[in-house]
Amino acid sequence: MEAKETIYSLDKKKKKFFIQKNPSLVMNNRLYIFVLPALIIFGVFWIWPFIKLFTYSVTDFNGFNLNYNHVGFSNFKTLFxxxxxxxxxxxxxxxxxxxxxxxxxxxxxxxxxxxxxxxxxxxxxxxxxxxxxxxxxxxxxxxxxxxxxxxxxxxxxxxxxxxxxxxxxxxxxxxxxxxxxxxxxxxxxxxxxxxxxxxxxxxxxxxxxxxxxxxxxxxxxxxxxxxxxxxxxxxxxxxxxxxxxxxxxxxxxxxxxxxxxxxxxxxxxxxxxxxxxxxxxxxxxxxxxxxxxxxxxxxxxxxxxxxxxxxxxxx
Missing domain, CATH: 1.10.3720.10 (MetI-like)
Structure with a gap:
């Protein structure tokens, strides 16, 4: 039988229904842990460099010396x-x-x-x-x-x-x-x-x-x-x-x-x-x-x- 996401149970003492999570689906949700390594790699090698690209675009960074200066939009003006x-x-x-x-x-x-x-x-x-x-x-x-x-x-x-x-x-x-x-x-x-x-x-x-x-x-x-x-x-x-x-x-x-x-x-x-x-x-x-x-x-x-x-x- 196909598992349902929720189970509706009857509490006889309190005489009302309550919702119980299906344990099998709770266990399956832990499978997302296996996606974390790929997400981490994607973040480190794509998201972070992409953000740093915008940071360096307003500096005079030469690729080696980390003591660079912020120059605003002068790089863009020079290119145009x-x-x-x-x-x-x-x-x-x-x-x-x-x-x-x-x-x-x-x-x-x-x-x-x-x-x-x-x-x-x-x-x-x-x-x-x-x-x-x-x-x-x-x-x-x-x-x-x-x-x-x-x-x-x-x-x-x-x-x-x-x-x-x-x-x-x-x-x-x-x-x-x-x-x-x-x-x-x-x-x-x-x-x-x-x-x-x-x-x-x-x-x-x-x-x-x-x-x-x-x-x-x-x-x-x-x-x-x-x-x-x-x-x-x-x-x-x-x-x-x-x-x-x-x-x-x-x-x-x-x-x-x-x-x-x-x-x-x-x-x-x-x-x-x-x-x-x-x-x-x-x-x-x-x-x-x-x-x-x-x-x-x-x-x-x-x-x-x-x-x-x-x-x-x-x-």
Whole structure:
């Protein structure tokens, strides 16, 4: 018999009912003790550093000397006046936009192509997913060779077809370096995004597709008016994941360009790292982190509202 939370008993002497707690449930409540270690770790390594971040953001703390001074909001004013903040936000938003649009479009095309029954399909699906298995460090070094001027893979291919491979230097071009590292991020994560779309396509009932064919819809019309609307939940998930990935981009700017040339690939996370651990301006880096946190929260909130509204419209 299922245990109830309370037991109503009759006190014969006082001739009235009283409520008695179920002993088994009282014992079960003690199981919350096992959650305490996780809560303590979460508090020590997340809540406490988060609070200290706001504390350091109004100081001149350099990361080492604890005899720091409170400087008010001068760190925030310096960031706004220097232009570093707006450049980092701009680079991050461009990076994120390309990652979301390019990565999702490519993943949908791959998912549609790999959602068919042809010989060797398991191999093709595995091959598309392989880049997602490697770490960002490995991918960054591989693509640094691919992009290498004169002797890299792309430059060598250009030389083979009669073009000047020595002129190819995408990572050394101020206007193109950001796009170059974004392509690398898309290439690495497109397999993971494709898997989510592929799972969504396989949940579509074949009777719906057959009905569309009977009504005279072409393959493109089935994709546009049937498959894509039914992929709305998968689109929402992938867009959110890609936005998160773009906003926290650090690996490829650090590995492939070190933020250069100039400040063309300085993203929010890389700029915070550089300011804190290279320039040893921890107080300004903390202020930078606070602003970045607010920017990311605002973008995420707007995105969730828009995607939920869009998902309801597509259903």
């Amino acid at each position: 006046d220097s232009g570093i903040l707006f450049n980092s936000i701009s680079n991050t938003l461009i990076y994120t936009a390309i990652l979301v649009i390019g990565g999702n479009l490519l993943a949908i095309v791959l998912a549609l192509a790999l959602n068919s029954k042809i010989k060797g399909m398991a191999f093709y699906r595995s091959a598309a997913y392989i880049p997602a298995l490697f770490s960002a460090i490995v991918i960054g070094f591989i693509w640094s060779y691919v992009y290498m001027p004169s002797s890299g893979l792309i430059a060598s291919l250009m030389n083979m077809i009669g073009l000047d491979g020595s002129s190819f230097n995408i990572l050394g071009d101020y206007g193109k370096a950001l796009y170059g590292i974004t392509i690398v991020d898309i290439w690495k994560n497109v397999g993971q995004t494709m898997i989510i779309y592929l799972a969504g396509l396989q949940t579509i009932d074949n009777s719906v597709l057959e009905s569309a064919k009977i009504d005279g819809c072409s393959e493109w019309q089935i994709i546009r008016f049937v498959k894509i609307p039914l992929l709305a939940p998968s689109i929402t998930i992938n867009v959110i994941l890609n936005v998160i990935n773009g906003l926290k981009s650090f690996d490829y700017p650090f590995i492939m360009t070190n933020g250069g040339p100039g400040d063309s690939t300085n993203t929010l996370m890389f700029s915070i790292y550089k300011m804190a651990f290279t320039e040893q301006q921890f107080g300004k880096a903390a202020a930078f982190s606070v602003i970045s946190f607010l920017v990311i929260i605002a973008i995420t909130a707007v995105l969730l509202i828009f995607m939920n509204k869009r998902e309801r419209e597509m259903e």
